[in-house]
Structure formats: C-alpha cells, structure tokens
Amino acid sequence: MCRLAAVTSSEYVSPMEPVLALETMKEGHDGSGLGLTLKDLGGEFEKLKQYPILSGICSSKGMEVLEAYMKKVGFKLKHQWSPKVKPRRGIEAREFYFARAYEYPASYKHKSLAEKEDLLLETRLALRRMGEADQSIFVFSFYPDVITLKEVGDPLETAEFFGLDKDSLKAKVILAQGRQNTNYAIYLYACHPFFIQGYCTMTNGENTAFVPIREFLMSRGFPGYIGYNSDSEVFTHILHYTIRQLKFPLHYYKDVITPLKDTEIEQRRDREALRLIKQSLRPLCIDGPNMVIGFIPDGTCFMVQDSKKLRPGVVGGHKGKYGLMSEECGLDSLIPKRDRSKDIFPMKYDMVIVTPEAKEVKVWNQLQGQA
Amino acid sequence: MEPASRAGIGLRHNHSLTIKEFPYIIHWRDDRCKRCGSCTAVCPVQAIVPSVRVQRVVSSEGAAPSPIAKRRVVHVVEQVADMERYCTGCSVCALVCPNEAIMPEFNPQNKFLHYKNKGGDGYKRGGRRNDPSISTLDRIKFTRISMLTDPALDAGRHEFRVRTYLGRILPPEQLPLKVENGNTLMVDKSETFIPPVREIYPIMIGSMSVGALSPPMWEGLAMGVAYLNEVEKMPVVMCSGEGGMPPRLLRSRFLKYFVIQIASGYFGWDEIIHALPEMVEDPAAIEIKYGQGAKPGDGGLLMAQKVLKLIAGIRGVPMYVDLASPPTHQTKYSIEEAVAKMIQSMSMAWGFRVPVYPKISGTKTARAVLNNLARNPYAAALSIDGEDGGTGAAYNVSMDKMGHPIASNLRECYLDLVRQGKQNELPLIAAGGVGKKGNLAANAAALIMLGASAVSIGKYIMQAAADCLGDEYNRCNLCNTGKCPRGITTQDPKLYRRLDSAKIAERVVEVFKSADVELKKIFAPMGRSTELPIGMSDGLSIDDKAMADRLEISYAC
DSSP states (O other): OOOEEEEEEEEEEOTHHHHHHHHHTGGGSOOOEEEEEEEEEOGGGTTOTTSEEEEEEEOHHHHHHHHHHHHHHTOEEEEEEOOOOOOOTTOOOOSEEEEEEEEOOGGGTTSOHHHHHHHHHHHHHHHHHHHHTTTOEEEEEEEETEEEEEEESOHHHHHHHTTTTTOOOOEEEEEEEOOOOTTSOOOGGGOSOEEETTEEEEEEEOOTTHHHHHHHHHTTOOTTOOOOSSTTHHHHHHHHIIIIISOOOTTHHHHHHSOOOHHHHTTSTTHHHHHHHHHHTGGGOOOSOEEEEEEOTTSOEEEEEOSSSOOOOEEEEETTEEEEESSHHHHHHHOOSSOGGGOBOOOTTEEEEEOGGGOOEEEEETTTTBO | OOOHHHHTSSOTTTTSOOGGGSSEEEEEOTTTOOOOOHHHHHOTTOOEEEEEEEEEEEEOOSSSOOOEEEEEEEEEEEEOOOGGGOOOOOOHHHHHOTTSOEEEEEOTTOOHHHHOOGGGOOOEEEESOOOOSOOHHHHEEEOOOOOSSSOOOOTTTSOOOOOEEESOOOOGGGOOEEEETTTEEEEOTTTSOOOOOEEEOSEEEOOOOBTTBOHHHHHHHHHHHHHHHHTSOOOOOEEOOSSOOOHHHHTSGGGGGEEEEEOTTOTTHHHHHHHGGGOSSOOSEEEEEOOOTTSTTOOOEEOGGGOOHHHHHHHTSOTTOOEEOOSSOTTOOOIIIIIHHHHHHHHHHTTTOSOEEEEEEOOTTHHHHHHHHHTOTTBOOEEEEOTTOOEEEEEHHHHHHSSOOHHHHHHHHHHHHHHHTOTTTSOEEEESSTTTTSOHHHHHHHHHHHTOSEEEESHHHHHHHHOOOOOTTOOSOOGGGTOOTTSSSOOOHHHHTTOOHHHHHHHHHHHHHHHHHHHHHHHTTTTOOSSOOTTOGGGEEESOHHHHHHHTOEEOO
C-alpha cells in the first residue's frame, strides 16, 4: 500500500518535511520509490511564478531532442534547476534531472490561460511520445509554479540523492508519495502524484473499476487523458474532468467518485442535479479501496475516501500549516505541535478541504451537502 | 419394373420409417404397466397408442409350478412410426405413469430432420436453437479476484446496488446545470431536453406475448414482477411482447412495471391507444421490435387455434384466424428516417416521458443500427437478441442456423460506443441464451462486464418458473402447436388449467432473489458494489484464445 504525505502551508517549506513524514511510515511501504509534486514555489523559483516549468528526466540524447523541440515550438529557456545528485547505493542515477522554467512562445504571450494550458499539455505529451519508447525523455509536469520529481528507490535516500536536504527548493504545497506502483511494473510514469493542468492527486489503494473509468476518460476526446500506467492516474483525470472540464465546484468530485444512494440524494438541496450527475457520470464511480489526496489550481488541498473500504487517512495541524497523511505518525513528524484532538479522520461521507495558504480546514459532508 | 409394394406382393414396410429414425424412443415396460391408459391419454402428440398384440404368454397357477404357454391377445403401449406424431421426448407420459413403466429416451442416431418435411413444408417448432454445447457465455470466467492488494467485499454484509438505467443518458458535457451561490449545482430546465430514464433491475423479462403464452402463464409472470417491485423493492420490468396487454392492466398503477412492445403487426395497439387517456401510470418503456434472435428476419405468428376470445379481444382481431406479423415494419424504408420517426412518434404519444428503444436480432449489421441510434437523441437503448433466444413459433432452419451469437455482437457494439465516448449514453440490452444452462447470474454478469447495461431472459424464466420441458435436444418444443403439455404456450383451457399462476409468480420471485444473491457473490470478490461493473472486461477470462481475442478479454487456462 502506498504511503502519502502532503503539506499545505502559508510559509514555504522544504520537501524534506513530507519526506521525513514518509520515513516514519516506513513499515507500511516497500521503499520502492518517491514521487514529489511541489506547488507555489519558493527559493529560486519564487520570482518566476508566471513561467511554466517543465519537470522531467532525460538522457543526453533526450536532452538534445527536447531542446530542439522546445525551440521549434518557440519556448525560450528562462531558468533551469537541477538537483545536485549525490550517489546513493541502490539508486541508479540517470543523466539529467531537471526543472526548467520557460517563457511562452511570443504568439502566446497575450493568449488566455486556458489556451496556454492547452499548449503546455500538448508540448508535454509530444515530449512524452518522443522519449517514451527508448526512455530517453520522461516529463511529469509542464505548468507554471509546479515542479515534479520522481525516482525509484527508498524515499528518504532518494530525497538525499536529489540533495533536497541541502537545496533551497521550497514550496507551500507539497505532495509526496512513498512507493512505486508495485502492483504493476516499476516504471516512472506509474508513480504518483499525477498532474494535469493544475490538478494533482495521489492515491492510497486500488481501483477495481479502473478499466471502465479509463475507457470513459479516454473517450472524452481530451488529449491529456492518456497514460494510465497506474490505475491511480484516473483519479487525477476525474478531478480535472469534473472541475476544469465540467466546471463543477470541488466537492462534486466526491459526488462523482462515490455517488450517494437514491434515498440519500433526496436529502440534498441539489438532488435534481445529483440524480443527473449520478446517471451521466456512472462510469466514473469508484469502488475502492481508495483514499485520495490532491490539490487544484488555486492551491486548495483535499482528502477524500471511497464509500466502503476506506484506506487510512488523517488531516491535522494548525492555521498556517496542515498535513494530509495516510498515517498519523506522519502527521506527528510534520506538525508535532498541534492540538491532536482536532485531527480529522474522514469517513465515507466526508471530504476534508484545506483552503489556500492553509487558512482554514473544513469537512464537507456529502449527506448534508455542506461543510 | 413395377415396385413390389405397388404390385401388392409384400415389402410394404420398405417406405415406412423404423423407430431408430425418431428423435426419442419410448421405453415401455410390459411388466410394470397396469394398462391404466394415463400415458396414451396425456401424450400431446399421440406418439404412443394403446394397442393389442398376439403374444405367447407363459403362466402358472396353483401351488406347484405348472407353466402353460398360450398364444393370447395382450394390451400394449406402442410408439407410432409416423413423423407427424413423433415422440417429442416431453416425458409427460412418465410424469403421469403410476408405475414408472414408461420413459422416452433421446436417440442421438435419429434422422428426424431428414423426414420432417411432409407436404413440402419445413419443420416448424418453438423453443430455442438445438445446440446443447457449452455457449460462449458459459465459458467465460470471472478471474479478477480481489486478493490482498485490495480487500474483497462481503456479499452477505456489504451494501450492493444492483441497478441499471433504461433510457437515454445525457453526456456529462450536455447536462443543463448551473452553479448557484458559487458552490451548488442546480438544473436549468429551460435549457435542454432531459430524456426519461428508469432505474431498473439489470435482468429483465423479455418479450413474450399474451397469446403466445397462456393466460395463467402471463398472469403468473406479471404477478411475480409486481411482487418483486412492490414487496421486494427490486425494480424488475417485463416486456409485453407483441399482442397488447390486458385492458385492466393498461389502466392500473402496475403498468409502470411493464415495457410495452410494438411490432410489425401492431397487434393490440388499438386497445393501447384507446387506453392512453385513462392510464394512471406511464409504462416503463416502449420496445419497438424489429427482429428476434431466434428467427432473424422472420415475423411473428400466432396460429389460429390460439386466437380465442380473450386474445382476439386484446389484439382487436376476429377469432380463429392466423395472426402473422410481417418480417419488417411495412412502413419502414430506412433507419435514418423511418425508425427515427417511429421512436419520436412513440415518444410523443406519452409526452416524451417514456423511454423508447428498438430491439433487433443479433446480426453483423448491429453496429450500423447502433451508430444510427447513437446519433438519434431520442433513442433510449438498443436491445440485441442473440441466436440462442427462444420463440413460440418458427421454422427450425431459422432457429438453428440463422442469427448471431450475442457475446461478440454485444461486445463489438459496446466497444464501438466506447470509441465514440457514448458507452454510458445508449444502454445496450443483451439477450439470447442467458441462463441456457441454468447459470442465469453468471451469464448476466458476463454480458454486463462485456458491456451490457441489462440482460433480458425468456426461455429461462419459462423453464425455471413454469417447468417448461423444452431443451436443446429438441425436447418438447411444441409451443407453436398450442399443445404445450405444461399449459405455458397454449390457449386451450384444458391444458392451461394445469398451471397455477400463483405458483409461477412465487417461482419468479425466487428466481430473481436467488439471481440477486448470486450476482453479489460474483461482484463482491471482484470488489464492485456501488455501480454495476458495465464494461469491466479486465475481470473476465475465457479458455479459448480466439474467443479471448475477439472479445478483447484475457485468455486463461
């Protein structure tokens, strides 16, 4: 089972904090990998917030292809960050790990965010296609103010391998996941967190409804709904589809993945809409066991459970800093000084929502349709 | 040279058939038979007759054995060697025999079909395809079992929602929703037509008409369906078949549990249209029959002897005339215009409150039909009836050789919808051989996981609820003659009074309740409970590589 550690804060925090939280949960994961997504970046990226950052790994041959392609599309390199790699036993270093901030092509300077997002997605997918067969290029995200790092190995050692303990790289929202997807082949594209156009999730569990969900998403005609090297990637895409494409408010994500029973729907004020959603989005219903942690473009973080089998999950902290964890020991590591009596263990009807800058945490109850 | 038989010099048996040509051979035991005559009286086809024979009989009377042999005339039961009165193997003779003295036995060497064409007409019968081999559906196994990586559900304790939708479902992108107060979705009714959608149980009772079925049989099914809905809260629906519905039922609140069928003969629709203003409930749906899996391209036929007063009244026809529905709807020239118009007309009759869908027989052209329906926003579903479906009357050649198996037909249609992103918009109803070997829940689950939203049963429910004697060895299959020995497919009161509609209703309820338990037993270990696992093809395997490739599921052996 994956172990998950997320932090959302009003101050910039080091990615080592959630990684050390993962370390406390070590008994529960097999130490086979680390995935990190950082949003709202500090350090050297603090002043580069409007520039899209391409995160990935490539070989020297892949780097040539990548640079040529980015040039051809019209992206200009603005800033580059690479981890200061320290060799660690058991971690096979690849040639280039990078997070590169680009200026948009001149023709896109005045275009809308949605158009820019589409260009960024197209570019990432093109690079993925170019480097996937020979594994010369891996690209995990291409979006403003977001960096993603992934590698195979023990999470703490991998973080040290990346030199994150010494680096100034910081962020206000960090999602960290401590395992490669061991139900499938170990492969970088199968590692959480998954990211698409500002939406990001990581999942604890297994998705028994994976195939119908994947088929439904892939048939939506949206180019970004590909990959699915892990069954958990669909959770990110369902979030993106629900919020960005269908323009539903965030808490309807819960109504989509775990629809209420008809008798329960009757209690909700928006019952007519819920009935239609339940019918039209029937293939996106999950059957668990799953706990999903994620963020959306405005920096809101959330935790949500499936309706039946419930994987562990806890949210706690104080105003200005909250942790969203798969185990409480992780929360103790991240925020030891907190009122533990206020820790939240979401149950089947709950969606825990932490507002941007960790100002407020609220539990939205699906039965009542309100927080 | 003149044949010997014509010259009157013997060999008169040479053009007669031996009993070995017949599909069933009667085994009658002289020593057990008490000559009560029950078997010969009950035989629906008079394949056995009481007869006399001169025989050498040895008997002994008195205290000491003193055998005496005499030639005597004895009473026997004989099987007739007449193809018009062939033994159908129904075994009603055995059922009524008090001494277990008689039993027909299947004869695999029979040459029945070589001879069953007297007068130049092909063999007609009821039932389903005579193929006792294991069907594709029965070869499918459920192999994705939740083991350690995710916990299985408990079929006995967890909540399951075994329900599906009948009706056109709007794509999410077209839902008429607007955000209120920044956080609540409300329906904007002025924007889009929201098609009617029914939540139903995923196993439906398929179209069998009043007329094809006897009054107690139809009534028993209907009572069972009503009980399942009202008492068990299982929203099982049943299709009327072509031939209308009892007038009181049309005007009752129970109408909502019925799908009314309109077929090419439009039988019963005069009564239905007249009842429209007096209906207190809408029907569950309207099914437009374009084809039937058992006899693709053939119309319906209700023979004159079954058109009694009640049937004639419901159908709006004179008594005792053959009621043939044409193979096609005579007014339909192309699917683009005519079928679309018919769907719209039927929708309009009920104010667009009732789902309207067509039913076709399994065919290679199903995808063409499907694609037309996918573009028609009023089409509520597509029902595809595969070659193993049953019928009350058809030519044997149609039943045995025409049609398409349901598994691959359904699967290719579903995958076609997936390619268009419409797999959740147009529900597919699969039929034809569901429960052929008794595995109702397993067959239904297999079809659902191949992509069906619901399945439809006919022959199975007749066998399970009313002890229909028919099987795939051509047993009985007399539905077309009106001589059904169980009283299921007859209008002869002497025969149908053998049936007790309350017992049938009770069995219908038992069948659905047990299928529900078994469906949960299939879905629970696969970790599915909240929604029906439609298209969850990764859960399926089959032991044949070619079949696996065709169905796009895995091969397991």
